[in-house]
Amino acid sequence: MSSVEEFRTEIRNWLRDQLGGEFAELKGRGGPGREHEAFAERLAWERHMAAHGWTCVGWPEEYGGRGASVAEQIAFHEEYALADAPARVNHIGEQLLGPTLIAYGTEEQKARFLPPIVAVEELWCQGYSEPDAGSDLANVRTRAALSPEGDAWVVNGQKIWTSLAHESQWCFVVARSEPGSRRHAGLSYLLVPMDQPGVEVRPIVQLTGTSEFNEVFFDDARTDASHVVGEPGDGWSVAMATLGFERGVSTLGQQVGFRRELESLVEVARRNGALAEPRVQEGLVRAWTGLEAMRAHFRRGDVEPSVAKTYWATWHRDLGELAMEIRGAASLLAESAPYELDDWQRLFLFSRADTIYAGSDEIQRNIIAERVLGLPKEARA
Known part of the structure; x- marks a missing residue:
């Protein structure tokens, strides 16, 4: 049996056993238009997966993953779907931010942010789109400036269509950090804590009647000066890499x-x-x-x-x-x-x-x- 088939058999058997026990009622829960379903229970399920080494399977082992090959990752995602396992709550952190930090982050950033993603202890949302910068992301107007002391980024502006912002502890934000810059130049990719006075989250009711995504307002929100991924002003290339991982x-x-x-x-x-x-x-x-x-x-x-x-x-x-x-x-x-x-x-x-x-x-x-x-x-x- 090939290593891929062994891997597929391992995850298939594990899912069969675990979804036949205390988590059986979660089968099929969540998904597009139903993200609100059993959220706390799905979070507990994903932490259970983490405890057994089934989160971030494609990440290198040195960062808490299993170092799974592309073929093994395909097997994992296929078996997860075939088992009718519940929709994931940590997708943005595991599939988007984590690989971005592995590729572009400092060692300090990796040490701080990757372990809580693997353990599903911190959830992330994506601060890209704005009212006048949806698919045309280069038109972002949210601003970021270093504080006079130089120890923090101060963020002001608005993001929209921010999935799961109401459940997240952190947001990766694309903001214009060089005054007078235009389009792709002068943007920075910042890691901003959501639980602070300068951040307001307003749910948006969708056609389905649910509120999976949100408006997010930053009013002098702050994050540590070291929480910029890549070089300041070079956030566009980092943001595009994240979209590739998505x-x-x-x-x-x-x-x-x-x-x-x-x-x-x-x-x-x-x-x-x-x-x-x-x-x-x-x-x-x-x-x-x-x-x-x-x-x-x-x-x-x-x-x-x-x-x-x-x-x-x-x-x-x-x-x-x-x-x-x-x-x-x-x-x-x-x-x-x-x-x-x-x-x-x-x-x-x-x-x-x-x-x-x-x-x-x-x-x-x-x-x-x-x-x-x-x-x-x-x-x-």
């Missing part, structure tokens, strides 16, 4: 969830008779072939991140639309008052955001055109 191997586990959704939708179509309609048959075949192509491309491991993001986001949005068509008039009625949605309605509504967050499709297509295909850059006003 679209890593964990998306292969996401595809297992996509397959489960598609198979369930086929059953719905079979039960309500919609499967007899040629248009529905065509839609389901297109969804199946699209998912197979997605899996084949992603397993190669060399898919350009913008291509990957655009592909899966569009596929998932289209699946939500197909689900509404298959369910017909029933899709228009909430399960109960005042606004209790079923899984298909939640999928349809939440997947509208898939093509917007983490870089809208329009921005991703520009990146593909300019950086992959070598086409002329879009004219800017």
